[in-house]
Amino acid sequence: MKDDEFRPELGRIRSRGSKAGKRYAGQVRAAINRAGGRPARGARFMGSRTGRGGAAAALLRSRDRHAAFRQRRVIVKARIVRLAGKGLDGARAHLRYIQRDGVTREGEPGKLYGAEQDRMDGREFLDRADGDRHQFRFIVAPEDGIQYDDLRPLTRRLMAQMEEDLGTKLDWVAVDHFNTGHPHTHIIVRGKNDRSENLVIAREYVSSGIRERAAELVSLDLGPRTDREIEQHLRQEMEQERFTSIDRQLLRTRDDDGVVSPSGRDTFRQTLHQGRLRKLERMGLAEETGSGRWRLNDDLEITLRRMGERGDIIKTMHRELTGKGLTRSAADCVIHDRSSEPAQSVVGRVVARGLANELDDRHYLIVDGVDGRSHYIDIGNGDATEPTPDGCIVRVTPRSTEPRHVDRIVAEIAGTNDGRYSIDIHLKHDPSATERFAETHVRRLEAIRRATTGVEREPDGTWIIAPDHLERVADYERQRTRVEPVTVDRLSSLPLEQQVDFDGATWIDRELASGSPEPLRDAGFGREVRQAQGRRQQWLVAQGFARREQDRLVYRNDMLRALHWRELNRVASQLSKELGLAYAEPRPGEIVEGTLRRSVELASGKHAIIEKSREFTLVPWRSVLDRHIGKEVSGVVRREGISWTIGRQRSGPSVS
Template sequence: MSLRPRLDWVGVDHWNTEHPHVHLIVRGVREDGENLVISRDYIKEGMRDRARDLITQELGPRTDQEIRRTLERQIAAERWSSLDRQLARDSTRSGVIDLAPHAHSEPDEFQALKVGRLRKLESLGLADQIGPGQWAMSDNAEATLRELGERGDIIKRIHRGLTERGIERGAANYVLAGESLDDPVIGRLVAYGLDDELKGTAYAVVDGADGRTHHIKLPDLDTAGDGTPGSIVELRKFDDAQGRRRVALAVRSDLSIERQIMATGATWLDRQAIAREPVALGGGGFGAEVREALDRRAEHLIGQGLAERQGHGVSFSRNLIETLRRRELDALGEKLASESGRPLTRAATGEYVAGTYRRRFKLASGRFAMIDDGLGFQLVPWSPSLEKQLGRHVSGLARGDGGIDWSFGRKRGLGL
């Protein structure tokens, strides 16, 4: 090893871009016991050169044919490439790339490849031929090509996510920057993950109720939420404590619309059916699926005696959401009481809820927490602030809307 001390490391292979790559975390300790500090230059260039040498020793040198094939693939690439970097190095101080043959210089074996690449850049408006064998690249060529490359990666990411879920959507309905839209983005979560491993930013692909498929950039994985593919999510926009605009995904239902159709509890579909301003549905894509699911859910509720047809519409029973919610919670409470031997109790508005937070349940009616006081248990609406208290004693005050104002130690958190 060129660094001498022994290094601890862990690596992970990534195939989330056009170029498969490896991420390494390296830690070393000097002979005096202090942490090994590696210079930026060695991290930037030295490690790459050393890795190249080791790979060459193991696999042998790259053949001229392999190198040429790699460069040939870059001629038509709509992204910043090593061929572009070489052209940038070839340019003079005045910005001229001189590929004209000269009697006193050796012929450039890659001249045809460079000319082919410049022709491609010319078609993109990123290079101009200014004379016989002489070219000039645009000042914004690198930035534009990197943007095009990112755009291509996003399109492939959306397509891959949809394909893995067996969903067919046309590329014409892709929205590549869903986070910048003024309109609400609500739909089915298709995929999410890290967007930039170095910066820690994240992304999500949402099959929108508006009939379009949205790629959304997020500040980090925490803001991607904890929904699973198939769940119903909404992109929320808000100002943080410093007044900065933030975005985050909020889970509106852990159940897919297919599971909601016959569900016992109060579903997202039910809330849409009775909402004064329901989510606007597109004519195709997920919007069409939601419209069909709403019809099937209505038929199910009619069979349950909770709705009836009136003309061309459907009339739902009063207190539909509360009725369905209570049915689901009663069924779960009965099951848990049978398992634990303790009764389900309920807190009225203004009463205290106290006990140990035991479990979280993802129901059709939402997320609920089991609070066990040793004599019985309660099922109360779950909130993100509660999750850190799993296995601990918590207490709070029941609100009129069914939520709980939690108190953790001396702090008091609002259960949203």
């Protein structure tokens, strides 16, 4: 066209009204970055480099790619944990768990060490961290970690290099784990620098800098990867059913239409990519569109990562079941993870408990179910579930995200009282309700208030309930489900074999006397339970708790109660000798008061020891009592349980 036909439209390229201008500005910035240029003064703020280590991370990223390709690979997982509120309790639990039994090569507890000492006291470390805003947790796993007899020298050199990069001394402890196929190190770093100021590490250094430093050190120890090692590793990746470095390269080479055309001068790379694409095609994750062009599934990375996780879980189940001498087919192994929670309760024997995610403290249970199948269940945060020793009988139930009945009652009462709720309002609204019943609604509101901003409490104790209260409660339950996806109820601490001739009420007895016992499959643990029930029935007949009438067994009406009192009196007699106090049996309607000393485990469940000056009593345990050991308590014995009051005053806060 002619020059005079060109009509420019005035306006700033980066003006908000010009989408084309935004795209053009982005293309210019991308071209500058590809050319190795630096943005001019006034360029966009890069938050990833805020904090210590940003310059070191940038330097590591700019190094020679060929040298980096030959470096030994190291996986580093990082997490920043806030210590406010219950964070320090979680830090104590995490420290205990990484030092658990069976993590060394010899199967012994993990040994905590530091920069100069081979034995560190975890309590002293946490005492120093009291008042810290946060702490850093790292897992460092060299791909060739199996070649190290001892990971401590590597860890100390890495931490010394980090101190140099960050420009400050670090207060840290570590534990080495050799209980998996990949030896790794757990490192905990205080969130304070050497001036007792909050330690802020650049996000880029955390995400990539530490990994690059660790890879440098491992490469110095073992030498760079040879061509043969690299090719062998890539050939192994070609057939793996997980997300691999080859998949990452293929995703990077996709064009705007999402199509890959593997080509190039490197014959090995081309063959590798073609082989991987054929594997993905068989898995339904890639499709050849003709002439060497392939379209990758949009969810390729997510699907492959999930498949990799499931593969790791299956290996874990096989290892734990085999270690306990149990043989289960692949068809009888069920995986319940966060994306697929159990649709119904699972009852069975605990085979193992472990960390599904060692950094986030997410635990799993492997339960050998009465349905004849073995179940892998993600139970969420470890401190949310009480200890579950191997062999105990449990029921695992998925947590509901629906509002409870008490929530609907609160919403109903508030709806007719201008959005307000209190115990007095409740009793006026429903004269048949008791004050104790209304208190359960207040405790529910208090729990929601502590965790969310869904409800408000006024100084006079009145609660302000929003019109969308039930929707807010559902959000609260969904938040809880992410932390505690299931509830784990311990049905019996006694292993199955010990229950057959135990002189007390057992889980087998409760199942036999129940009108709706758990359905048992004639396979796996279900078959073992059936056999144990048969032997237990013979014992009950011999002890006079059951009799045979024609083709059926009739149990005494008071069988469970009589067996329970047998065990309770036996344990009480033993405790009486140990404590030097007389045992006082609690009766309905009586007030139980004294010092909560500790708990004791019975076959019928956990009981609390309440001690007075001359006597003690045993009452059923409640989980809310865990944090009140050593305190004065009082409570009224009722048929459905005990209404507790913590402290000496009778009018104090109660826990039912």
